[in-house]
Amino acid sequence: MRPFKYTRATDVAAAAKTVSTNREAAFLAGGTNLLDLMKEGVAKPSELVDISGLAFSKIRSSGNVISIGSTAKNSDTANHALIRRNFPMLSQAILAGASAQIRNMATNGGNLMQRTRCTYFYDVNMPCNKREPGSGCGAMEGINKGHAIFGWSDKCIATNPSDMSVALMALDAVVKVSGADKKQRSIAFADFHRLPGDTPEKDNTLEPGEMITSIDIPMSSAGMAANSYYLKVRDRASYAFALVSVAAAFEIKGGSVAKARVALGSVSHKPWRCDQAEKLLTGKSLKDLNDASLRAAVDAELMDAKPLEHNGYKVELARRAMVLAFKRALKSEVVA
Amino acid sequence: MSEEKTVKNRKNKFIGENVNRIDGIFKVTGTARFATDWPVANVAYAVIAKAATAAGTISGIDSAAAEKAPGVIGVITHKNAPKLTPAGNLSGGSVLQDAKIEFFGQHSAVVVAETFEQAQAAAEMIKFTYAKAEARVNFDELIKTAQKSPSPARADVVRGDFEKAYSAAEHKLDAVYETPIEHHQPMEPHSTIAMWEGDNLTIYNPSQVVMGMRGAMATVFGLKPEQVRVITPHIGGGFGAKGGAWGNTALAAMAAKVVKRPVKLALTRQQMVNSVGLRQKNVQRMRLGADATGKLAAIAHETSTHTGTTSQFVEGCGDVSAMTYAVPNSLISYKTTAMNVISPTFVRGPGKAPGSFALECAIDELAYSLKMDPIEFRLKNEPDKDPANGRPWSSRSVVECLRRGSEMFGWKNRKMEPRQVRNGEFLVGSGVAVGSYPARQQGTSAIAKLTRKGTDVEATVELAASDLGTGTHTILAQIAAETLDLPISRISVKIGDSSLPPAAGSVGSVGAASFSNAVSEVCLQCISELQARSPKSSGPSDPVPVNVAELMSEANLTEFQTRVDARPPAQAGQYSSHSFNANFAEVWVNEQTGMIRVNRMVAVTGAGRILNPKTTRSQILGGCIWGIGMALHEESILDPRWGNFVTRTFADYHIPVNLDIGTIDVAFVAEEDKIVNKLGVKGVGEVGIVGVAAAVANAVFNATGKRIRKLPITPDKLM
Ligand SMILES: Cc1cc2nc3c(=O)[nH]c(=O)nc-3n(C[C@H](O)[C@H](O)[C@H](O)COP(=O)(O)OP(=O)(O)OC[C@H]3O[C@@H](n4cnc5c(N)ncnc54)[C@H](O)[C@@H]3O)c2cc1C
């Protein structure tokens, strides 16, 4: 670990300015990911700008959105009444991640920004295009059991590990950011994380110095609260990253699916929105939802999966997990 | 418990009681000192830099930046390292004697600095260049050309005519079971403070075998054993990784010598994977044959595995097949191939844990083909003497363990046919397996010191034993207190220091038997010597009750001490002694996701006299939990291209978490063994894990109908 400067930010603009001018500076929130990466020598910031004291820790309802502050803790977010009532799937997703202790430290902004868990990325002795562009991809022909089945490139096959992000993707969230010169913009969740392409070093579409201030979820997504579920499949009961996860949410009106939102986690460089499955499920009458029709929706989505040497199981696992998540989300509405 | 106590008519009864750990208060208040907790003045910090290739030589080292980095006091590489004599005395891990690289992550330099952070920053600055050689790291390829193990301990063991009996057998099984590389990863990573006074070396270092560590350091540094002092009163777990001496301890002492200051060296969690040994990967082919009535006729247990490139250590997977069942024809063999990995070593239940996974799953499979209850099948093949050597058992309680366990578990409700029990999304299944581990006492000396103030006597027992966190302090206090008939608060236990009388180690389940018999003997000797001195006493005839205060005051003594060199009883060698276990597991398998939960477990153990049911139960619980980890989670994965472990941290190397553990019921069957040693203590450190993985795997089969012969059983394998 190399020596670094530490400062406590007092306003967003100044913090953003520091990080945009010093390309080696980084925001520090809960530190649960960044400090690990620094200890491993993966991240080597020369300066840490601690944003945890900034006034973005509120979760509140404003107009037709619920706005989740970027520095609010994961645990406070998951347990907040507004979230539990309107977006229980988001609570489930957050609580499925990490451990109670880590969630007490981790922030929402940091959660969206957390980096891949690819073991070659973490080990500085290994080639990794994401850590060191041009050095090669250690996982491509290595142990890639946990890697992507969708959207990978010949440069990188990593997955995004965030549980929270999978739920946010399905809830049509919007990421609010603020940059140097106080420039603010809104990024649709689907556009926030990116596919690796030729530049896997870039996980997302933030510009240098841009800071996440809040994550806004439209109240229109709250209509799915009663029929939503986050299913995480992992190698042990808790405290493990997903092998595959599913966020499934439905709005049921007049006995049929008025709206379907489905996203998969741990299958791609970004949370994977399942448009195909959504399309096939939307408009379906509940009485037409059965194993076969759910399965058909899932199969349509998974048709394009491109598994690697060691992760072929993910396709079948995703297939089963999606059907199971759909059933749990739809509860009594469908006869299994 | 109505067992006979060692000593009679004592007011203070502690042996066999649930005494709380006497060191518990120090642990929970943070005052128990582990190696690097000792306050040592003027200490410098060392960090190891490791090789990033698996085979070849270091052709260049650029350490200029590191040497100039802030706070750096010394950079040691093979170019400037003092010459040592490591051969044979270290279990593994380089001590910078030459440029050769034997495995990925071999120690390649040590940086010493004023602070840990400075040392770490400088260690990262060292640039190595390598002349790479082809590394032997692809297990699946190498194993194809494995050869008979050159180790005499792993020569073929043949009884009767296996091939003939096997081919004639009515029911046969031929299956291959695979267990991965595993790491011990004790809670406390290996860490050392080393300091020199002239030619005398003192190390604070977690050592399961205190005297062994002293001897190893003495040879490595060319000293007399008395010139080395090893201090290790508390150890944060070892499981075999702290049994031998590894390069890191020698490097700490070397660094202290070079910089002429005390040096602290702690391995990081990531460094543990290639510094202090591992459990080798085992591929075990099992062939079993039985007649129509379920009598076993033949067992072959053929293990293919790897060694390191510089050691021939091979754990004895086949041992279990030599002694668990009465079978007239058997064959046990080992083939090995050398790999560029850190040397394999003892890991909890060495040989027996992976060996029993193969044997006990194979027994389960054969029971299915016989359509016979697997417990009945085992009972049918219960041996009346040890088939491995023809010796009588000093005691053997497999049958009782199985009977008691099946009652506790409710085995009679189990459906033999797989996939019969369903609970919502889950398939429910039950499995059983047995385990064992040899019981031995080893020579151990001990001193007892008594101090009297009026009618109040305090006693200290001293021996170079070790406490891995298992309760050694506590059981020794119990024995001393009861034998001397003193309150336990009047007993001090001094262990973990090589300047104390030499003792066995906490390895291979010999610790409890060796230490406790020595302490018992020294306390009894105290009494008889005091009686001999007492004017009122008629001599050393152990009249009861004992009152050491009275005896001392009659002899006009305020201080008294005596020493014994306890040895195992001569007749013990003519018997076969083991601790035994029966494990039962109920698993819930989510049929869709493949996620497995071990909902319920029962472990019944026969291990001679149980000195403290509370700490013993903890040992068995630990064994069960680690066994669940072995069955479902643990796997160290080598990248077959480069020989690095891709499972360097607990993010990738999974062990069970609380939520993975359901109910575990532990019980002991009474075993009165007057042969194994005077106290009849057998030891439970290893046996708790043996058999657990098989019980879980057998339960998974019972639940799902899928026989997974390759551990760990992760969801992907059930897809
Ligand atoms: C052992 C372990 C297990 C875990 N398991 C899971 C799991 O199962 N599922 C899961 O989803 N996660 C898991 N996590 C990850 C955890 O959720 C993240 O570490 C955490 O959410 C990061 O938040 P933080 O506030 O600590 O971020 P930090 O570590 O402080 O920062 C992470 C990154 O985000 C940047 N950043 C932080 N805040 C902002 C902001 N407002 N705007 C722009 N950039 C910002 C930082 O510069 C840094 O690059 C696990 C972590 C650990 C250590």
Ligand code: SF4
């Ligand atoms: S998958 Fe991506 S993160 Fe992993 S080694 Fe390849 S480039 Fe690096």
